[in-house]
Amino acid sequence: MQLIEINKARYRKHLNRVIAGCGIGLAVGSLAISQTLIALFPDESGSHFHWNLIGVAITSVGLAWLLNKYRTHSFMTEVVYVWELKKALNKITRKMAKLKAAGREGNADALLAIHYSYAGSRLLWQLDDNLITMDDLAIKQAELESVAAQHNVTLNVEDYDESILKQF
Numbered sequence: 001m002q003l004i005e006i007n008k009a010r011y012r013k014h015l016n017r018v019i020a021g022c023g024i025g026l027a028v029g030s031l032a033i034s035q036t037l038i039a040l041f042p043d044e045s046g047s048h049f050h051w052n053l054i055g056v057a058i059t060s061v062g063l064a065w066l067l068n069k070y071r072t073h074s075f076m077t078e079v080v081y082v083w084e085l086k087k088a089l090n091k092i093t094r095k096m097a098k099l100k101a102a103g104r105e106g107n108a109d110a111l112l113a114i115h116y117s118y119a120g121s122r123l124l125w126q127l128d129d130n131l132i133t134m135d136d137l138a139i140k141q142a143e144l145e146s147v148a149a150q151h152n153v154t155l156n157v158e159d160y161d162e163s164i165l166k167q168f
Helices: 008-040 049-069 074-094 096-104 108-127 134-150 162-167
Strands: none
Touching: 008 049, 008 074, 008 108, 074 096, 074 108, 074 162, 096 108, 096 134, 108 134, 108 162
């Protein structure tokens, strides 16, 4: 997955609409379904927990289906890209201890994966205005670059491919 520049204002606007739509859809859908089930199958004890749970579950599945169906729509481009980037970075993070150990030994693939992780994290943090941790990231990036220079490894984020993680 290549890192691309994203229009921050468009991304935030679309993400906020998706979140609001999902929240409203979950509230309205689960209430409508659970109230319909309660009206059709009343419980004499007054406990309708199971109908409420079924309403939430059905609505959640419906929302997940809608999000998946419309993930290729132009409105969702930035939102889906960020979701996919977070998924890719999570795969790297789960293997970070092994990657760092291999990187200290000069493994070019490990260094490249770490470099991609740092670049992707920087992009996400800028989109989310999470600038507090950018200083820590800059320090880690400088350490990575010194290790790469020590082992004569050139790091280019465009060279990263997720398949290199399989060896770690």
